[in-house]
Structure formats: C-alpha cells, structure tokens
Amino acid sequence: MENKPKFIPDPQLQLMDQVLETLRYYHYARSTEKTYCQWILQYIYFFNKERHPKDMGEREVEAFLSHLASVKNVAATTQRQALNALVFLYRDVLHLPLDQSIAPVRAKRKRHPPTVLTEEEVQNVLAQMKGTHLLMAKLIYGSGIRLMECIRLRIQDLDFGQGKLFIRGGKGRKDRVTFLPRSIQGELRQHVERVKELHRRDLAEGFGEVYLPNALAKKYRKAGWKTPWQYVFPSKTRSVDPRSGKERRHHVLESGLQKAVKAAVKKNGIDKRATVHTLRHSFATHILENGTNIRVLQELLGHADVKTTEIYTHVMRRDIDGVKSPLDRLYNQ
Structure with missing residues (x-):
C-alpha cells in the first residue's frame, strides 16, 4: 500500500x-x-x-x-x-523531521492533588445555576466529560435508549463511551427538541450547515445539513467561519460556562479554586468512593495511563475518614 x-x-x-x-x-x-x-x-x-x-x-x-x-x-x-x-x-x-533522540533538560513534573468538591458542595453550586449552563454543568459532573467534549457534542452522540454518551475525537483524538445520567435525560431531550427547531429555522432561512471535522465534509457532502450532526449546545447566533467564509451556527463558547460556574462557586462562599474541570474531578473522586473499579473509571475518563487516574485515590474521603489526628486524640476530640 x-x-x-x-x-x-x-x-x-x-x-x-x-x-x-x-x-x-x-x-x-x-x-x-x-x-x-x-x-x-x-x-x-x-x-x-x-x-x-x-x-x-x-x-x-x-x-x-x-x-x-x-x-x-x-x-x-x-x-x-x-x-x-x-x-x-x-x-x-518544513518536512525536516526531528530526530526522536532529542534530550533537553526536562521540566519537573509537579503532580498536585486535584481540587474536589463534596457532593453537598456540587449540589449547592448547581443550585446557583440555570438554563443551558446548568444542563451542561450537570452533564459534565454526571458523566465525567471534559469541558470541550461537552461543548462539541453532536445530537447523534446522545443515546437515550442505552443511556450512553459517545465522545468522538476526545483528548488525543480518541473515542470512548461514558454514561448519560438518567436524572437529566428528560430535560436533555427537551433541550434537543429546541435545538432541532432552531435548526429547522436555519434551514428555512437558507442556512443550517454545520462544521464537520477532518475529511467528513468531503466524504459525506450533505451530512453537515443533517440534524444528527448539529451541535447539542449551539450558539444563539450564526457567525462567519473564518476558515471557509461560510455563515454557520457554531457551538457555544467555553467562556460562558466557565464564568457561570465561577459565579456559582463564589455565591456559595466556597473557598476552593473550583472551575468547570473541578466537576470532572469531583465525578471521578465520588465514583471511586462509591466502589467503582479504577480501570472502569480510566475508561470513562479516557485516560491513556491508569497512573493518571490513580491521582484521584489521593483525595478520596474514605482513605482518611476514620483516621484521627494525634492532636484530636490528645484532646479526646
């Protein structure tokens, strides 16, 4: 070949x-x-x-x-x-490939325990959010997906029948499957129906084509106009794609959800450096605390190496719950 x-x-x-x-x-x-x-x-x-x-x-x-x-x-x-x-x-x-034996001074790898919210703190943060941002936050915490994976979801990635969520071209361009939380399937279905109606209006106005990755646009020339390929979380307005010059409806910007989560954390007076990614960290930690096998979690998170997943074992509450500080023992606390 x-x-x-x-x-x-x-x-x-x-x-x-x-x-x-x-x-x-x-x-x-x-x-x-x-x-x-x-x-x-x-x-x-x-x-x-x-x-x-x-x-x-x-x-x-x-x-x-x-x-x-x-x-x-x-x-x-x-x-x-x-x-x-x-x-x-x-x-x-330049087509002058570098030798693979490059050996620069290596930067020190600093591994810090991830910031994790308790289940009560997650609940309080979600209570301060609303609308699409709330739905996105629930989806990230409920399925453990990354921010950009959430934003780039297409309608066809949601499998309500099997309760599964398909992540295509995630970090490292890898595909994987995680679960679609039952608790949000109803509101997610309603949201998708609104997105479909928005798409129908775009089509009626002579638009409605969505960006397709890689060579799919050439292989499936009409796919970009089809409903299954539309973003689950589309932008409220159409914009001109700087690459193609076409007016299309792209997905929402990540900054909107980032600001919404930051505001919700602040309103709750949570003194942690909590971000959207903290919801993913919290998902991983809480699911381990509930007894899920670490290899299963590795697959759900899309980690290439289980060592990356193991960092969550360092912040599990069950590892330190029940262990008393010597100071507390001294004062019988």
Missing part, C-alpha cells in the same frame, strides 16, 4: 502563513492553531530571528526546550506542548 503524498504548503508564503495553511489542511482545532503558532514564534525569537528554522535543527530545539525548563521554570506539560509544536513545524511544514 502506497503512502499518501504529504501536504506541501505554498512556498511563496511567509513561514507563519505556511504554518497556518498546514494546520488548517490537517484540520487542527483553532485553539491548537493559536498555541502552536505562539510556540513557533517564541522559538524563532529565542534565536533573535537570526536564522530560519530550516537552517536549525535538533540542537537548537534542545536549547530552546532546556531554556523553558531551567530558566522559565515551565511545567512539564508546557514543555511537552512546545515540543509538539516544533515537531509539527519540522515534520509537516
């Missing part, structure tokens, strides 16, 4: 325009576009724009990544993100 020819960006373009052209050819997320471009620019400026990246290589990449770790003191995940951006630059834009 022959390998498909690699995409070659327009040689007449400036480097960063070539980067953007390649990112969009391979359908990278907008957030990834922004992040990769920022790291590539930092790499270029690190060497004072004196040389083009094509005239540099492994040695310069190692120097840049080492600087991030030893001088900038960035986290290990940040250093990995920078490396991924440069691997993309050399492999897919």
Whole structure:
C-alpha cells in the first residue's frame, strides 16, 4: 500500500502563513492553531530571528526546550506542548523531521492533588445555576466529560435508549463511551427538541450547515445539513467561519460556562479554586468512593495511563475518614 503524498504548503508564503495553511489542511482545532503558532514564534525569537528554522535543527530545539525548563521554570506539560509544536513545524511544514533522540533538560513534573468538591458542595453550586449552563454543568459532573467534549457534542452522540454518551475525537483524538445520567435525560431531550427547531429555522432561512471535522465534509457532502450532526449546545447566533467564509451556527463558547460556574462557586462562599474541570474531578473522586473499579473509571475518563487516574485515590474521603489526628486524640476530640 502506497503512502499518501504529504501536504506541501505554498512556498511563496511567509513561514507563519505556511504554518497556518498546514494546520488548517490537517484540520487542527483553532485553539491548537493559536498555541502552536505562539510556540513557533517564541522559538524563532529565542534565536533573535537570526536564522530560519530550516537552517536549525535538533540542537537548537534542545536549547530552546532546556531554556523553558531551567530558566522559565515551565511545567512539564508546557514543555511537552512546545515540543509538539516544533515537531509539527519540522515534520509537516518544513518536512525536516526531528530526530526522536532529542534530550533537553526536562521540566519537573509537579503532580498536585486535584481540587474536589463534596457532593453537598456540587449540589449547592448547581443550585446557583440555570438554563443551558446548568444542563451542561450537570452533564459534565454526571458523566465525567471534559469541558470541550461537552461543548462539541453532536445530537447523534446522545443515546437515550442505552443511556450512553459517545465522545468522538476526545483528548488525543480518541473515542470512548461514558454514561448519560438518567436524572437529566428528560430535560436533555427537551433541550434537543429546541435545538432541532432552531435548526429547522436555519434551514428555512437558507442556512443550517454545520462544521464537520477532518475529511467528513468531503466524504459525506450533505451530512453537515443533517440534524444528527448539529451541535447539542449551539450558539444563539450564526457567525462567519473564518476558515471557509461560510455563515454557520457554531457551538457555544467555553467562556460562558466557565464564568457561570465561577459565579456559582463564589455565591456559595466556597473557598476552593473550583472551575468547570473541578466537576470532572469531583465525578471521578465520588465514583471511586462509591466502589467503582479504577480501570472502569480510566475508561470513562479516557485516560491513556491508569497512573493518571490513580491521582484521584489521593483525595478520596474514605482513605482518611476514620483516621484521627494525634492532636484530636490528645484532646479526646
């Protein structure tokens, strides 16, 4: 089987325009576009724009990544993100793949126990929310999905019959299945009916096509107009897609839910650094406390390594409940 020819960006373009052209050819997320471009620019400026990246290589990449770790003191995940951006630059834009033996000074991996809310605190936070934001928050806490996984859900990802939620192209571009909480299926069905009606109005006005990932738009040319592909949480207004120039209804922005959760936490006087992602952490911790096998939780969360899942065992209440502080024993408390 022959390998498909690699995409070659327009040689007449400036480097960063070539980067953007390649990112969009391979359908990278907008957030990834922004992040990769920022790291590539930092790499270029690190060497004072004196040389083009094509005239540099492994040695310069190692120097840049080492600087991030030893001088900038960035986290290990940040250093990995920078490396991924440069691997993309050399492999897919310049077609000068880096040697896999790159060995920069490694940033120290700091593992902090996740912030977790008690079940009562979760209930209080949800009580301060309303509308679509409340439904989204319930879905994240009830199924353990990530913020962007929630926002990018399509109608066809909801299986009410089996009570399942299908996550397609999650972190690491992996698919998985989690459960659809029974307690919100009724209101979620009603919400989907409203979304379908919104889609029917868009169609009547000559719109209604939704963005499709990767090569699906070419393979299924009419799918973007179909109801199953519509976002579960669409934006209230249509907007022009900067890539295609088409006026479409995209999904809601993540910032809306982030602000709503932050406001609800503040109203409850909860002195924890709780965010939308804290709902996912709380889901994981509470489900472990209820006796779920850690391997099952690993699958539900979509973790590649069970070690990532094991961090929740450090914040389980049952691990320390019943163990008395020596000070309390001293004073018979």
